[in-house]
Amino acid sequence: MPSEVLGSDGKPPDKILPYTRIVGQLELKLALELSYIAKKIGGVLLSGNRGSGKSTAVRAFGLLAYDGLPVTLPLNATEDRIIGGWNIDALMKAEPIWQDGLMVQASKPDKQILYIDEVNLLDDRVVNIILDATSTGILDIQREGESRREDISFTLIGTMNPEEGELRPQLLDRFGLTVNISAAKKAEDRKAILKTVLEFDEALSSQDRGKAFFEVARQEGKDLMDKLNRAKERLYGVKVPDPIADKCAEIAEKFEIESNRGEYTLALAARALAAYEDANEVNKDHLRKVAAMSLQHRQPRAAQSGIIWIKNDDPILDELLGA
Secondary structure, eight states: OOOTTOOTTSSOGGGOOOGGGOOSOHHHHHHHHHHHHOGGGOOEEEEEOTTSSHHHHHHHHHHHHHSSOOEEOOTTOOHHHHHEEEOHHHHHTTOOOEEEOHHHHHTSTTTOEEEEETGGGSOHHHHHHHHHHHHHTEEEEEETTEEEEEEOOOEEEEEEOGGGOOOOHHHHTTSSEEEEEOOOOSHHHHHHHHHHHHHHHHHHHOHHHHHHHHHHHHHHHHHHHHHHHHHHHHGGGSBOOHHHHHHHHHHHHHTTOOSTHHHHHHHHHHHHHHHHTTOSBOOHHHHHHHHHHHHGGGSTTHHHHOSOOOTTHHHHHHHHHTO
16 A cells, blocks of 8 residues: 555655545546546646645645656756756766656656646647657657667646646647636635645644544545556446447537547546446446546637636537436
């Protein structure tokens, strides 16, 4: 079991709130969990204003699922840093030492997540390199006389503040799922969050005070990971009936999704959800629950008005699903 919720000193690494103690943000957590169950979903983009808990959730999930913080790509990262290259300091000493890039590092078994904060501010060329490599699972490297081919496999997770600019439609389409995040507004939700944060602060103050808090979080984390891993193992044992596959295509057509990734992601996310719920086959309710996160960023209006699932979309979806 990963030790993200309690280190040898009784405190979690980097003082990250345990994933299972994060209050609310159910859609955010569902997207992260589905991307773990079905890696081919193609990553998650979380869009929301500052202070909405995006980064906390991503880091906490990395600690829970892989026992370590995700590999993080900084905005000023060079191409060498991303895909790999010669270690400059060593090269200056006439010692050719190869340094793996962040994508290769993120592919290691104990990482498996490449996290890009403020992905909308990252240079488009850099984003294209990452997305092209993740779509094929192969990274071809040509660097100063060095030719390498690396197999890469990780979940790409990006976060962004839409007030600071949107991603191009071509890049949006390459993310499997998107979720719009907002900070809690209602007093009841704010109270629940505040109470949890205060308890976490107290738990960090000493091992004695934190014991009960982290033991509960440890067991919650173990139970969740057991469930996610069971779902991952049985994913392709879950049937996608022909009528459900047909509905995926019909929904994509109705919402004017330009690429064919939309219906595939919709079907795959629904299949992952069915596996998570221990169902033997995908049904219409599974499609309904994942439709917005699978399709909203692929609609034509996303380029102009941002990633959003409007109220009028729900009746259209209900009509298609026969609700």
